[in-house]
Amino acid sequence: MADLLNVIVYLPALGALLLASLPPLEHRNLKATAIAVTTLNFLLSLILWSAWSPAHAGFQFETNVGWIQSFGIRYHTGVDGLSFYLILLTTFLVPVTLLGAWNAVETRVREFVIAILVLESGMLGAFVALDLFLFYVFWEAMLIPMYFVIGVWGGQRRVYAAVKFFIFTMAGSLLMLIAILYVANVPTGWDFSWASAVSRNFDPTLQAWLFGAFMLAFAIKVPMFPVHTWLPDAHTEAPTAGSVILAGVLLKLGIYGFVRFAYPMFPQAAIAYAPIIGGLAVAGIIYGAVAAWVQPDMKKLVAYSSVSHLGFCVLGVAAVTVEGMTGAVYQCLAHGISTGGLFILVGVLYERRHTRLLSDYGGLARKVPVFATFLVFTALASAGLPTLSGFPGEFMILLGTFTAASPLDQIVNVPGLGGIRMAQVLTVLGATGVILAAVYLLWMVQKVLFGPLQDPANERIADLSVREIAVMLPLAALMIVLGLFPGIFLKGIEPSVQRLVTTVHQKAGQTYQADAGAKRLNWLPAGPGARPALQRPLRIDPNRLRLAPGRFDALRPEDIRRPPTP
Amino acid sequence: MQYLNALTAILPVVVLLGTAVILLMLEVFSLGKDRIWAANFSLVGLAVAFYFAMKGLGAEPQALFAGPGKSAPIIADAFGNLAAAVMLAGAFVAVLLSPEYIKNARCSSGEYYALILFSVVGMIVMAMAGDLITFFLGLEVMSIGVYVLTGIRRNDLRASEAALKYLLMGAFATGFLLMGIAFIYGATGTVALPELARQMVAPVGGAPILVTGLVLLLVGVAFKVAAVPFHLWAPDVYEGAPTPITGFMAVGVKAAAFVALVRIVAVGFANSEESAVVIPFISVIAYLTIIVGNLLAIVQRNVKRMLAYSSVSHAGYALIGVVALARGEESAGAAVLFYLTAYTFMTLGAFGVLVFLERKEGGAESERFGAFAGMGYRHPALGVAMSVFMVALAGMPPTGGFFGKLYIFSSAINAGEMGLVFAGILGSIISVYYYLRVIVSFYMVDVPDAGPLPTATRSRHLTAGLIIATAGVLTLGIFPNQWIELGKLAFKSLQLG
Structure with missing residues (x-):
């Protein structure tokens, strides 16, 4: 099955090679071939799912062979609960996207x-x-095709957007490269393996720098406030297919980088800087939501909604609790489906009317009932309506942030305000993001679908075609499945998250300086070394930390026992 | 007999000299108008020389042509042979690019290929030089060939300007270099590298003289590699020279100078206090070269000039490796060699694409970014190749350019040169912008309807050259292990000898 995993990774590239070497084909045949290849890949990943044991917390389907021995670099691949469903999401979204872009791309189809x-x-x-x-x-190689997708098939300012996207990401990545070189430089030479990196323990100051370098690279990708500025440009200019993949998968790689690399490798720094990361996450949630609210352009609105929704993921990760991190990974899946759907629907309108301005629409509900149904449905899923996909993830994230096991739960001394309880403030502020999401998404729905039909051009607008329904139906089905039966996915995500959270807390605890007297953390923390991060060291019983699928109250306060103050 | 044995140790040089002399003699008969045969003959010579260079990797280091009681002027070791192999590969690709250019520019001239071969001889001598005088001789042999090649389009104003500028600047550089050697000799009483190393261990009297000598020597080398602030000649010369020669110059001359520098630093000046004094000097040059080279490349409108500044900035990255080496970081020597190899392929490849696209009568106009609009669709394979070269020059995986930078940066981190690493990172980020501009004009600019199509003559030589360059860039990026091991082996031989 490890071979199957490698096949899944390289099959699309092989398909690309095949398409590049074939004699000129008709556009429809090119698209059909690509859809066939990616659908086959999705089916293969379903076969992989059947072989996958969700209860296993470690890596599965591993390949580990030597590659560049002089540098201790190995070709080592494998999946666990953190990555497996994101792979499914990827293989699912790509054929759907290609089918959605059937008419959108008419030039340079082969490329x-x-x-x-x-x-x-x-x-x-x-x-x-x-x-x-x-x-x-x-991580870097991925940039190049995305750069082409935005730059060649994008809108008016496509070159600007593509170059901005590229340079932002590259700048973050290069700093991460330096950090990687530091991490891989073990006493015996070079070792680039993940396992070795996670087993190392860095002194607090170095750890803070390395964590910062990794976080910057991932934060740009997510994108976190305030390094999100490339995203609205990239989304607005990218073709629909590019937007769907960008929002659906690429951004998730940032969150994935947090949980796979930055957090287990530098746990002390992760816990020490949790308030900052959590604060920026909440800033992103609210800023993204407010910015989305005022956008006149639908695509920009959805783009800013991504900034807001991904802020939830970051908040969940920053909490370093099982609920929070599970919720973050879950939210990644849910956001990929619902935002992908929104981008496709916006693309559908754009193809018909060649405008994305909210003010150009209105009253479409009577003209295009099928479209209207899907739009309302997807918007509600994105807004986090219970029983739809957006809800479980956001709920778990907020729960995980609020819980007493979170490093966010500390009293922060803010000048002028005195001590505030970080976790509660962040949770409350984050929860307003859920409300704001409902506001801006319903605002969009209302502006597009309801009200008087003023523009005569909208009279002749056509409803969804069979192809477009075929694109939207699986997405809508998944929104329901993700909303009603989160256990299907949670049972696979949760053991790996469990392992991750335990690792982070244990590793961070190794050098815990139990400082019972220090109750307040001065703003801002000087560095992990000078940090009495928690009021008292927490002792978490790993056996009780297990979160049953579908039950969000599994972690009871008595599971986390504070040692009595001496 | 002894000399005959010595000659077998430097067979690459012997083969090249033989090929070049035969070429010159055959030229008398003026066979064929476009002299494809001359290109083919040079290719054979270069290939045979390459074979012997690779074969020489396994041999024991040999000190050659030493007089009784004197040190050897030529040291044939794995390092010299590996460096020779890199330069020979570069020359091979440069020759492959040439027939197409010669046909377009109508600058057919029989000496062309022979001069390339003579230049390579000079480069190999530099790489194997056991003392500073031999190094100087090699440098002159190399330079004279390149001076003439720069101006080989006699009737072209830009070419003549370039040749004259290069000659005058080169003469200056040579003056500095010789002066430096003289100072070093004055301070230590020797020019032989192993002897210098011995002299340096004990505190040398008159250290200021030695430091002055070292600085002057470095200035001379900095001229040759076009490091800032000694780079001013480079853009004009690169622009005026025939495009294949620009490529040859950008990779060959640079590689030879760096390889010689690595040998001089590693053998002659390792672990000496005086060399520590000049490290800040090299560091400052490296900082300037990376930052200024990249910033100036941004504002260029002519692709050839942009590539000239890009080659300036790449000299800066290689200089990071030299600083690390001077700090005593051993992996840096192999890192520089690896970087130069990757740089050879990606730069020659980029110039090869230019050769393909330059219009017959276009002059400087045909080298503007705008002239390449939509090329990626007119010539799909060429577009892919150019994208690979640009991505490699920008230092992105999975290319040799990426791994070379990784190698250089890792050795600099080991040497504790974080400042230079950050400068390198900053430079790479800046460079992304102008390398992407080439891709932008290839793929993302609306194709103008009017305007004649550039000549799309299919030259087999050119195609082969581009394939070799692309394959080299990708192989070094995806399977670099073999070449890293060879580099390490070569650098070890340097320390033995």
Whole structure:
């Protein structure tokens, strides 16, 4: 089955090679071939799912062979609960996207499908890489096809958006490269393996710097406030297919990087800087939501909603609790489906009217009932309506942030305000993001679908075609499944998250300086060394930390026992 | 007999000299108008020389042509042979690019290929030089060939300007270099590298003289590699020279100078206090070269000039490795060699694409970014190749350019040169912008309807050259292990000898 995993990673690239070497084909045949290849890949990943044991917390389907021995670089791949469902998401979204883009891309079709296929291989490779060098190669290589997708098939300011996207990401990545070189430089020479990196223990100051370098690279990708500025440009200019893949998968690689690399490698720094990361996450949630609210352009609105929704993921990760991190990974899946759907629907309107301005629409509900149904449905899923996909993830994240086991739960001394309880403030502020999401998404729905039909051009607008329904139906089905039966996915995510959270807390605890007297953390923390991060060291019983699928109240306060103050 | 044995140790040089002399003699008969045969003959010579260079990797280091009681002027070791192999590969690709250019520019001239071969001889001598005088001789042999090649399009104003500029600047550089050697001799009483190393261990009297000599020597080398602030000649010369020669110059001359520098630093000046004094000097040059080279490349409108500044900035990255080496970080020597190899392929490849796209009568106009609009669709394979070269020059995986930078940066981190590493990172980020511009004009600019198509003559030589360059860039990026091991082996031989 390890071979199957490698096949899944490289099959799209092989398909691209095939398409590149074939004699000129008709556009429809090119698209059909690409869809066939990616659908086959999705089916293969379903076969992999059947062989996958969700209860196992460690890596499965591992390949580990020597590659560049002089540098201790190995070709090491494998999946666990953190990455497996993201792989499924990727292989699912790509054929759906290609089908959605059937009419959208009419020029340079061969190059387009090649770029998308190479992109899929790059993303899958980044998810399965268990060697820092291999991860970096995929992480960077992925940039190139995305750059082409935005720059060639994008809108008016496509070149600006593409170059901005590229340079932002590259700047973060290069700093991460330096950090990787530091981490891989073990006393015996070079070792780029993930396992070795996670087993190392860095002194607090160095750890803070390395954590910062990794976080910057991932934060740009997510994108976290305030390094999100490339995203609205990239999304607005990218073709629909590019937007769907960008929002659906690429951004998730940032969150994945947090949980796979930054947190287990530098746990002390992760816990010490949790308030900052959590604060920026909440800032992103609210800023993204407010910015989305005022956008006149639908696509920009959805783009900013991504900033807001991904802020939830970051908040969940920053909490370093099982609920929070499970919720973050779950939210990644849910956001990929619902935002992908929103982008496709916006693309549908754009194809018909060649405008994305909210003010150009209104009253469409009577003209295009099928479209209206899907739009309302997807918007509600994105807004986190219970029983739809957005809800479980956000709920778990907020729960995980609030819980007493979180490093966010500390009293922070803010000048002028006195001591505030970080976790509660962040949770409350984060929860307003859920409300704001409902506001801006329903605002969009109302502006597009309801009210008087003023523009005569909207009279002749056509409803969804059979192809477009075929694109939206599986997405809608998944929104329901993700909303009603989160256990299907949680049972696979949770053991790996459990392992991750335990590792982070244990490793961070190794050098815990139990400082019972220090109750307040001065703003800002000087560095992990000077940090009495928690009021008292927490002792978490790993056996009780297990979260049953579908039960969010599994972690009871008595599970976390504070040692009595001496 | 002894000399005959010595000659077998430097067979690459012997083969090249033989090929070049035969070429010159055959030229008398003026066979064929476009002299494809001359290109083919040079290719054979270069290939045979390459074979012997690779074969020489396994041999014991040999000190050659030493007079009684004197040190050897030529040291044939694995390092010299590996460096020779890199330069021979570079020359091979440069020759492959040439027939197409010669046909377009109508600068057919029989000496062309022979001069390339003579230059390579000079480069190999530099790489194997056991003392500073031999190093100087090699440098001159190399330079004279390149001076003439720069101006080989006699009737072209830009070419003549370039040749004259290069000659005058080169003469200056040579002056500095010789002066430096003289100072070093004055301070230590020797020019032989192993002897210098011995002299340096004991505190040398007159250290200021030695430091002055070292600095002057470095200035001379900095001229040759076009390091800032000694780079001012480079853009004009690169622009004016025939494009294949620009490529040859950018990779060959640079590689030879760096390889010689690595040998001089590693053998002659390792572990000496005086060399520590000049480290800040090299560091400052490296900082300037990376930052200024990249910033100036941004504002260029002519792709050839952009590539000239890009080659300036790449000299800066290689200089990071030299600083690390001077700090005593051993992996840096192999890192520089690896970087130069990757740089050879990606730069020659980029110039090869230019050769393909330059219009017959276009002049400087045909080298503007705008002239390449939509090329990626007119010539799909060429577009892919150019994208690979640009991505490699920008230092992205999975290319040799990426691994070379990783290697250099890792050795610099080991040597504790974080400042230079950050400068390198900053430079790489800046460079992304102008390398992407080439891809932008290839793929993302709306194709103008008017305007004649550039000549799309299919030259087999050119195609082969581009394939070799692409394969080299990708192989070094995806399977670099073999070449890393060879580099390490070569650097070890340097320390033995």
